[in-house]
Structure formats: structure tokens, C-alpha cells
Amino acid sequence: MRLFTTVALFLTVTSCTTQAEYPEEVMYDIASILKDISQAVDGELKYEDTTGLTSEEVIKNATASIPDQLAKLPKLAVEGNVSRYRIISEFxxxxxxxxxxxxxxxxxxxxxxxxxxxxxxxxxxxPNTCTIKLDAAAICGN
Structure with a gap:
């Protein structure tokens, strides 16, 4: 009986610790879309005239050829247990x-x-980590 209790306790603990808060498959789908959008925006900044445009206008112009991508993100966020979804951009x-x-x-x-x-x-x-940490100049070599 003691062995049974120990095994049951072990299974309960390990099942709780291995269960992800955010489902991997959905999060990788979101990451794939984010990659497409960040590359499109990066190209817009490099190759188009963005003088005087707001961040939102730059993103809108950049994603004009992939309009469904931005719309998919909030839906995938719901599917991925992201209750307070937000996207932040920094140029x-x-x-x-x-x-x-x-x-x-x-x-x-x-x-x-x-x-x-x-x-x-x-x-x-x-918690308290939702800030841009990456240094684009260091990563992109410019």
C-alpha cells in the first residue's frame, strides 16, 4: 500500500510539473507568424520611405502583403492560453x-x-519581463 501511495504521489507531482502553461504547438505557430511579421517590418524600414510614419503605419504597410498574419495572432493567443495578449514593436x-x-x-x-x-x-x-531586451545593432551587425 505504501508503494502504491508513493507511486501515485510521484505521478501526480510529475504530471503537474511537466504540463506546460502555454501549449508548445500553438506557441511555435505564434513564433512563426511573429518571425514573418518582424522580417516584413524590418524590410519596410530598410527599403521603403517611412519618414513621418507612425509605428502602426509602418507595420500596416509592411504586412499589406500578408494581411491575415496579424489577424491570426490574437486568435492563436486565445488558443495558447495567452489571456492578456499584446505585441510590442521597437524600431x-x-x-x-x-x-x-x-x-x-x-x-x-x-x-x-x-x-x-x-x-x-x-x-x-x-512576471515584469515584458520589455524589449534585444539589441538589434549587435545582432544585425550594423
């Missing part, structure tokens, strides 16, 4: 850095200048 010179958060918790961050996805935070979500 560092002619480079775009984009961050997706769940309220004040950073989930993922990407610089558009490279082909790799830069930072995944959803594996160990921490």
Missing part, C-alpha cells in the same frame, strides 16, 4: 524588434534582420 535604427507578451510576461522576442528566431521565454515565464 532600432532601420531594424525592427518585436515582442509578444501575456500582460507583463514576455513570451517571445524577435529581430527581423536574421533568419533565426531570437528569444523564447514561454518555457519559463517570469
Amino acid at each position: 532600432q535604427g532601420n531594424n525592427a524588434v518585436m515582442l509578444i507578451c501575456d500582460g507583463d510576461i514576455a513570451l517571445m522576442e524577435d529581430v527581423g534582420c536574421n533568419t533565426e528566431f531570437d528569444n523564447i521565454y514561454w518555457h519559463s515565464p517570469q
